[in-house]
Structures are given as structure tokens and as C-alpha cells.
Amino acid sequence: MRVRVGKQVVITFVLALSGCSTDFTSQTCSVDSDCGDGLVCELRDQTPVCIAAADAPIMLGHHSALSGTNQALGTNMKLGIELAIKEKNEAGGIRGREIKLEYRDDVYDPATAEAAARALVDVQVMNNEAPHCPTTANPPVAPAISDKRLERGPNAVLAMLGNVGTPTMVRAAPVVVETGTVFFGAFTGAATILRDTACGECKKYIFNVRASYSQEARATLEFFKRKQVGGSALNYKNMISFDQNDTYGQAGYDGLVDAYKELIGNFPGSANPTNPIARFRYTRGDETTTGPAIAGAKAYLNQLLIDQSGTQTVGIMMTDTYGVGDQFIRAIRDWQFDSDQAQNKATRLKLYFSNVSFVGPNALAERLTTAPTTYTTPNGPVAYADGVVVSQVVPNYQSDTSDVVIRYNQLIAASGVQPSFTSLEGYIAGRIFIAGLEKNVGPFTPESLVKALEGLPDLGLGIGATAGFAADSHQYSQSVWGTQLQADGKFKNLYFWSQDIPIQFFE
Structure with missing residues (x-):
């Protein structure tokens, strides 16, 4: 008779004979x-x-406006990041580890963004401990994030990558850095938290890829000076700021004022001490609020013509988003060439509109080239898009031949999605972050990632002559590419600006 011996008995017997432990x-x-x-x-x-x-797997977090008024900004940034991640995963990942992106839709709303950040870093509240970072109890925008210390939970992502917007950042970034999580490559050029010392020692977790709004403003002001806005002395009265009524708009405006002081000098005593450059503002997420801003800008320009003689060249810096930007440009152009020519505004006003990069350049171009596409001048119809400037923080993907842009264009074409400056920014941020992951050779922790990123040199991506991270420099790129819209909605190169390097014009 055959005796059947169970598998477990055999294993136990063999282990006993060999003297091995089952542990x-x-x-x-x-x-x-x-x-x-x-x-x-x-x-x-x-x-x-x-x-x-x-x-x-390496888990990364992202939140942005994936729906709502400004969804083109979030969907394109996320798209670029996902292109970089997919490219790396198909090449084997990080020594076999798959990179995964967990994301949330924050609809460009600060409170929703804060909630998304808390979820992605799996916030654990330490009830008996005070916050570690100053911005936790005292963020730039009230109320406090927490009066207790926050730590990463067991399900926290390794880092937050490419989050979109300033008003959302000022609520989300304090949560992320308080928990000791890396906050990388945000789609904003704001100085607050990201480029100042507000969060104290926790600033070590913040890494920026793009140039700042202050740098974009400096490049814009040098462009205005070349165009002799207000004459060769760059009269501040011949500049206008159209900006969003929140921390984003304030960041752009502060950059413009600071750039004027650096390039020209102090404002005269007669200037408004709070807002020396005329500014007109709208409410975030509400395109119906541009009316008062447009009316104010019209009144200001009309008074300028009354107060001054001859042609008045005016520079308008726009810290805005694409929907309201389109409305503002159309309304001002229509007014300039309407039937009321008491001040000969059609011939005496020479206007330059310059938007910062966050506007959503491609979405703005699409809006401006949607019917009606032209306004009527004494010399015939002119396209609303023609001559509108956008200061970019990445090269012009429509003409640039650097390796990173060529590769981006290949990947975006293969995806079947239209290219954009915003998705290119997401792709570049993703590529740089992945280079940091590759440099991290041991277990992945936020602390080890900080060390790896600080050791990243210029990767030769073609995004400026002074690129790279260091222990005392957490901003990768210092460069701005000025582009100018043409009547067909395409962008031509206007100038290249980089920190401590003379601006180069291509016109």
C-alpha cells in the first residue's frame, strides 16, 4: 500500500535533516x-x-487644475510629466523600479490644493509637538496650516512634482515641506516660499526648475526699454500691470517694480508708494471680473494722452491666465480703434502686451485666433494675436533644435496630442527629476533625494547657460525666452535673457 505524505511534512522533514531554520x-x-x-x-x-x-515602485504626487476655467494649465503640465515618466519606465525604470504618478484635481482652488497635498503625503498629526517649519503656523495666506507638527504617513509619496499655480502653492507647499517631503518643479515663478526663507530650514526640500517671475519681469522690462516705452528713460507712467488679484498677481507685480528699481532706479517721490506702476486686477477663476480692470486701463490710457503730447509708447505686463488675457487684449484694441478719436488714440498710442509664462501660451494663442480674429485700423484689419509677447521659461518647441526639445516633439507626436509650452515645461521638469532619481543609488527617502538633486550638474538639456542645482542653489534654470505671437497663432523668437548675461534680441 502506498502511503501519501503531505507536502508540509516533507518540507519539515527536510529542514530538520538539514538543520535549517524556517525563519x-x-x-x-x-x-x-x-x-x-x-x-x-x-x-x-x-x-x-x-x-x-x-x-x-517610486510613488510621486501631483495636483493641478485638471478641470474648470484654467484646466489647460494643469492638463498640459501633467501630460509633460507623464511623457517623461513613460519614457523612463519603458527604458527599464530606475534600476527596475517603476515610476508611478498619483494625482488629484485641485481645480486651481487653494483649499482643494491643500486637501490634495495632505492626502498625497498621508499627513499624520503629532498632537504634542509644535510645527517644524515657520510656514505651517504662519503661511503667507491665512489661516494656519496647523499649530501642530505634521509628519509623513506610511502611504506618502516620495515627492510632489510639477504642481500648478501660486495661490494653490502657498497652501500646499507648507504641508509638503512640513512633512519633510520634496516639493519639486512647481509651475509657478513666485518668490514666496519657493525662493525666499519663509519656511526656514524646510526650504531644503524645495527645488525649482523654471526661472522666477522676477526674472521674467526683468526680461520684460529690458524688452520695454528697447521699445522705448515712455521714451529712452523708460517712464514708469507708461507702464501698466494687468494682474490676478491674489498671490500670483502680486508676485508678477512685485517682480515688475523690483526690476524697474534695478534697471532704472528708485521711483520719484510723486509716485504712489504702494503701487508706483498703474495696475488693474481681476478675480481668479472669474472671467466676468475683467470689466472693471478693462475700464480702468482705458481711463488711464486716455488720461495719459491728455497729460502728454505726441505718441505714447506703453508697455503692459500681464500676470494673467489665457481666458482673461484674451478678453483684455481684445477690449483694449477695440477701444483704441473705435469711433471716439478725441485724443487720436489710434495713431498716438503704441501698445506692447507682454504676458508671463503662466498665462498658458498655447491656450492664449488659440483664443486670440478664434473668430473674430481681427480688429479694424485706419490701415486695414490687424490680427488680435499679432505682436502679443509671452515670456517663456522653456525654449520655443516650434523652432528650437536642442536634444530635449527634439525628443519632446517626438514623444508628443507619438502621443497624438498637440504640443505646448506648458507640457514641454512638464516634460523638462520630469526629465530633471528623473536624473535625480538615477543619481540616488540607495534606498529612496526624501533626505537621500535632496542630496542626489543637489549634486545634479547641468544636464546639457539646452535650457540656458547657467543651469544646474547645488547645495546653495535650488533653481535649475535662470533663463527666459521671449516669444511673439504672429497672426496665425504661431510663436517666433524675440529675445533670450539669462541671469547676468546681456539680453539677446532676434529682431
Whole structure:
């Protein structure tokens, strides 16, 4: 008779004969190369051990406006990031680790953005401890984020990547850095939190890729000076700011004022001490509020013609988004060439509209080239789009031949989606972040990632002569590309500006 022996009995018998223990101990490690094929070094219960790469995905977080009035900004930024992630994953990931992006729709709303950040870093409240970062209890915009310390939870993402907007950032970034999580490549050029010392020691977790709004404003002012706005002395009275009535608009306006002081000098005592450059504002997310701003700008320009003689060249810096930008440009052009020519505004006013990069350049171009596409002048119809300037923080994908732009154009074409400056910015931010991941050779933690990113040199992506990170420099690019819209909605190169390098004009 055959006796059937259970599998468990056989295993137990063999182990007993061999003197082996049934307990399994993972191999410890310091870096991935300490482990065998298909294995990587990661923390488990705070101990670095070798595990299967397939069991160690790199989780990243992102939130932006994926719906609502400004959804083109969020969807395009997310698209560019996903192109970079997909490209890397198809090449094997980070030594076998898959990169994954967990995202939330914040509809460009500060409170929703804060909630998204809390969820993505799996916030744990330490009830008996005070906050670690100054911006937690005292953020730039009230109320307080928390009066208690916040820590990363077990389901926290490794880093937040490419979040969109200033008003959303000032509520989300304090949450992220308080928990000791990396906040990387935000789609905003604001100085507040991202480029100042407001969050104290926690600023080490913040890495910017793009140039700042202050740098964009400086480039814009140099363009205005070349066009002799207000004459060769760049009269401040011949400049206008059209901006969003929140931290985003304030960031652009502050950059414009500071750039004037750097380039020209102090404002005269007769200037308004709070707002020395005339400004007209609208409410975020509400395109119906541009009416009062448009009316105010018209009245100001009309008074300028009354007070001054001859032709008046005026520079208008726009810290806006594409919908309201389209409305403002159309309304001012229509007014300039309407039937009321008591001040000969059609011939005496020479206007230059210059938008900052956050406007959503492609969405603005699409709006301006939607019927009606032209306004009527004494010399015939002129396209609303023609001559509108956008200061960009990435090269012109329509003409640039750098390796990163060529590769972006290949990937975006393969995806079947239209290219844009915003998705190019997302792709570049993703590429730079992934280079930091590659440089991290041991277990992934926010602290190890900070060290890896600070060691990133210029990657030769073609985004300016002074690119790279360092321990004392957490902004990768210092360059601005001026572009000018043409009647057909395409962009031509206007100038190139980089920190401490003379501006180059292409006209």
C-alpha cells in the first residue's frame, strides 16, 4: 500500500535533516549594487534590505487644475510629466523600479490644493509637538496650516512634482515641506516660499526648475526699454500691470517694480508708494471680473494722452491666465480703434502686451485666433494675436533644435496630442527629476533625494547657460525666452535673457 505524505511534512522533514531554520532573513544592503539581479535596496521597517524591484515602485504626487476655467494649465503640465515618466519606465525604470504618478484635481482652488497635498503625503498629526517649519503656523495666506507638527504617513509619496499655480502653492507647499517631503518643479515663478526663507530650514526640500517671475519681469522690462516705452528713460507712467488679484498677481507685480528699481532706479517721490506702476486686477477663476480692470486701463490710457503730447509708447505686463488675457487684449484694441478719436488714440498710442509664462501660451494663442480674429485700423484689419509677447521659461518647441526639445516633439507626436509650452515645461521638469532619481543609488527617502538633486550638474538639456542645482542653489534654470505671437497663432523668437548675461534680441 502506498502511503501519501503531505507536502508540509516533507518540507519539515527536510529542514530538520538539514538543520535549517524556517525563519527567512532578508539580505541587508547600502546601495542597489549590493543586491542581485532584479533586486534593489529599499527600507523595510527602517532597515535597508534587498527586495524585488517590482515590489519597490517610486510613488510621486501631483495636483493641478485638471478641470474648470484654467484646466489647460494643469492638463498640459501633467501630460509633460507623464511623457517623461513613460519614457523612463519603458527604458527599464530606475534600476527596475517603476515610476508611478498619483494625482488629484485641485481645480486651481487653494483649499482643494491643500486637501490634495495632505492626502498625497498621508499627513499624520503629532498632537504634542509644535510645527517644524515657520510656514505651517504662519503661511503667507491665512489661516494656519496647523499649530501642530505634521509628519509623513506610511502611504506618502516620495515627492510632489510639477504642481500648478501660486495661490494653490502657498497652501500646499507648507504641508509638503512640513512633512519633510520634496516639493519639486512647481509651475509657478513666485518668490514666496519657493525662493525666499519663509519656511526656514524646510526650504531644503524645495527645488525649482523654471526661472522666477522676477526674472521674467526683468526680461520684460529690458524688452520695454528697447521699445522705448515712455521714451529712452523708460517712464514708469507708461507702464501698466494687468494682474490676478491674489498671490500670483502680486508676485508678477512685485517682480515688475523690483526690476524697474534695478534697471532704472528708485521711483520719484510723486509716485504712489504702494503701487508706483498703474495696475488693474481681476478675480481668479472669474472671467466676468475683467470689466472693471478693462475700464480702468482705458481711463488711464486716455488720461495719459491728455497729460502728454505726441505718441505714447506703453508697455503692459500681464500676470494673467489665457481666458482673461484674451478678453483684455481684445477690449483694449477695440477701444483704441473705435469711433471716439478725441485724443487720436489710434495713431498716438503704441501698445506692447507682454504676458508671463503662466498665462498658458498655447491656450492664449488659440483664443486670440478664434473668430473674430481681427480688429479694424485706419490701415486695414490687424490680427488680435499679432505682436502679443509671452515670456517663456522653456525654449520655443516650434523652432528650437536642442536634444530635449527634439525628443519632446517626438514623444508628443507619438502621443497624438498637440504640443505646448506648458507640457514641454512638464516634460523638462520630469526629465530633471528623473536624473535625480538615477543619481540616488540607495534606498529612496526624501533626505537621500535632496542630496542626489543637489549634486545634479547641468544636464546639457539646452535650457540656458547657467543651469544646474547645488547645495546653495535650488533653481535649475535662470533663463527666459521671449516669444511673439504672429497672426496665425504661431510663436517666433524675440529675445533670450539669462541671469547676468546681456539680453539677446532676434529682431
